[in-house]
Amino acid sequence: MPQTDYDLIIIGAGPAGSTTARFAATAGLKVLMVDKRQELGAPIQCSGAISGHGLASAGIDADPEFIHEAIYGFAIYDEHGNRKVHDYRQLKADEYGPQAGKKPLGYVVDRRRFDRYLMTQAERAGVDVWLKTEGLGYRPQEDGTCTVSLRRYNEAIHLRTRVIVGADGLQSQVGKWAGLQTHIKITELAGCLQFIVDGVETEGLLEIVTGHEWAPGGYAWVFPKGHGYAEIGLGVIATMTDKPARWHLDKFIKRSFFRDRFANCRILEVQGGGVPLAAPLRTQYADNMILVGDAARHVNPITGGGLHTAISGGKIAADFLVGHLGDGLPVQGGALEAYQLAWLAELGDKMWKLYGIKTDIFHNMNIGERDRLLYATMSDYFSPTSEFKKI
Amino acid sequence: MSKLQPVLFNIGWNACINCGACVAICPQEAGFVSPFDTIAVDRPCDIACLLCEQICPVETITHVPVERLNGSAVAVDR
Ligand SMILES: Cc1cc2nc3c(=O)[nH]c(=O)nc-3n(C[C@H](O)[C@H](O)[C@H](O)COP(=O)(O)OP(=O)(O)OC[C@H]3O[C@@H](n4cnc5c(N)ncnc54)[C@H](O)[C@@H]3O)c2cc1C
Numbered sequence: 001m002p003q004t005d006y007d008l009i010i011i012g013a014g015p016a017g018s019t020t021a022r023f024a025a026t027a028g029l030k031v032l033m034v035d036k037r038q039e040l041g042a043p044i045q046c047s048g049a050i051s052g053h054g055l056a057s058a059g060i061d062a063d064p065e066f067i068h069e070a071i072y073g074f075a076i077y078d079e080h081g082n083r084k085v086h087d088y089r090q091l092k093a094d095e096y097g098p099q100a101g102k103k104p105l106g107y108v109v110d111r112r113r114f115d116r117y118l119m120t121q122a123e124r125a126g127v128d129v130w131l132k133t134e135g136l137g138y139r140p141q142e143d144g145t146c147t148v149s150l151r152r153y154n155e156a157i158h159l160r161t162r163v164i165v166g167a168d169g170l171q172s173q174v175g176k177w178a179g180l181q182t183h184i185k186i187t188e189l190a191g192c193l194q195f196i197v198d199g200v201e202t203e204g205l206l207e208i209v210t211g212h213e214w215a216p217g218g219y220a221w222v223f224p225k226g227h228g229y230a231e232i233g234l235g236v237i238a239t240m241t242d243k244p245a246r247w248h249l250d251k252f253i254k255r256s257f258f259r260d261r262f263a264n265c266r267i268l269e270v271q272g273g274g275v276p277l278a279a280p281l282r283t284q285y286a287d288n289m290i291l292v293g294d295a296a297r298h299v300n301p302i303t304g305g306g307l308h309t310a311i312s313g314g315k316i317a318a319d320f321l322v323g324h325l326g327d328g329l330p331v332q333g334g335a336l337e338a339y340q341l342a343w344l345a346e347l348g349d350k351m352w353k354l355y356g357i358k359t360d361i362f363h364n365m366n367i368g369e370r371d372r373l374l375y376a377t378m379s380d381y382f383s384p385t386s387e388f389k390k391i
Numbered sequence: 392m393s394k395l396q397p398v399l400f401n402i403g404w405n406a407c408i409n410c411g412a413c414v415a416i417c418p419q420e421a422g423f424v425s426p427f428d429t430i431a432v433d434r435p436c437d438i439a440c441l442l443c444e445q446i447c448p449v450e451t452i453t454h455v456p457v458e459r460l461n462g463s464a465v466a467v468d469r
């Protein structure tokens with residue numbers, strides 16, 4: 001193999017990038033990870049809910065540094081406010097609870113602190129991390145390596161690496177650099193808005209409100225945020241409404257069955273983002289390049305959750321690259337398809353199945369039936385007997 | 392994709408929450424972004440599908456049609 005500056009250059013230091021970086025460096029690869037931001041995770045574009053086994057899947061301790069609040073279950077509402085509760089403090093009382101010897105089911109994390117924590121763990125494993133460094137492009141070379149163009153505090157930098165990992169999130173450009181089909185349909189990207197609020201009580205549950213009336217094409221949520229704060233948000237599909245998410249959130253707060261509960265809420269933070277309720281990318285690799293996390297659309301198409309899949313996917317990517325580069329195998333001419341196959345086997349096939357379920361619901365043009373289907377599916381998804389517990 | 396006249400986007404920065412949804416939905420080739428992680432506002436978009444305006448959670452993207460003159464874009468209708 002020709003000389004390179006790094007074995008891997010990772011574009012984007014979100015959960016997917018940092019996890020890939022940490023496992024790769026731990027196994028001995030020379031890794032550079034760059035992020036264009038000055039503070040990781042900010043501005044926040046995420047509600048931060050992740051399960052305990054999601055964290056465990058990538059060897060991440062539930063560190064108080066990034067945890068807002070522990071979660072013990074779910075409450076799913078239909079459009080009228082009837083609810084189905086799965087409280088694991090009651091369902092599996094010997095395992096889950098706040099008492100010593102028991103554990104939470106999951107957590108709501110602070111993405112600023114979570115992303116910084118994961119970056120720190122990567123750095124401690126030997127990864128070089130450069131903030132304020134934007135990835136601008138890459139070019140495969142005839143000797144089997146590639147060059148990556150970066151800009152760091154206005155300085156142009158060109159480095160040689162064996163593989164570039166696109167972990168640059170939903171707005172991913174890395175896939176586009178390689179000419180991959182990354183375009184997402186307007187019917188499958190939910191426009192989301194959320195407020196962190198004071199003055200709204202929560203009960204250690206993630207609350208999910210279904211119903212076209214409140215969030216056409218998506219759902220609304222109320223999450224505990226620690227310190228007595230809560231988060232109220234929703235996502236909508238633009239083709240199912242002629243109003244923006246902000247209008248729907250205002251309506252949800254003022255006119256839904258929660259209006260009394262929200263009557264004294266005071267807004268502390270405003271956040272938003274796009275959530276793909278879509279299938280994973282069909283092609284997640286190219287010469288010298290693989291994609292991971294949101295960039296590969298590794299997002300649960302039913303819940304919109306992408307943290308668990310980002311860190312699990314990061315570990316899969318790192319394990320693959322360590323083996324592949326360790327064996328001195330080529331990284332051009334379709335050789336990296338093996339990564340995608342490994343990912344499909346471990347995680348992706350399940351996500352395609354979820355996508356099928358989600359598509360069936362939203363292809364139903366009868367709003368009443370669709371509402372019933374979504375409520376039933378969500379209620380089932382979070383139940384202890386769900387076959388999808390692992391993502 | 393639509394064959395509309397090219398447009399120049401304008402972002403009401405006062406309402407923008409930097410959520411990146413407009414970039415995520417944009418079918419343009421790589422690099423059609425502003426330094427603030429929104430869609431580009433310094434050059435015309437020749438696709439003009441306007442999906443970014445539809446997805447924006449705070450409805451803060453607008454556009455003006457532009458014509459091409461000697462390769463450079465000029466705003467019309469201002
Ligand atoms: C409103 C909202 C709520 C959500 N709530 C949840 C939730 O409760 N639970 C859950 O599991 N998921 C949730 N998600 C999804 C979750 O946020 C994402 O799936 C997750 O952030 C994906 O992680 P990632 O590492 O792939 O990408 P990101 O976290 O997006 O990280 C990408 C990183 O790449 C950097 N970057 C991008 N381009 C470049 C470049 N050219 N050069 C250098 N750096 C670059 C960015 O600065 C960023 O730091 C939510 C999303 C939204 C929008």
Ligand code: SF4
Pocket residue numbers: 402406407408409410411412413414428429430446447448449450451452
């Ligand atoms: S979608 Fe709207 S709010 Fe979000 S970054 Fe683009 S212009 Fe700003």
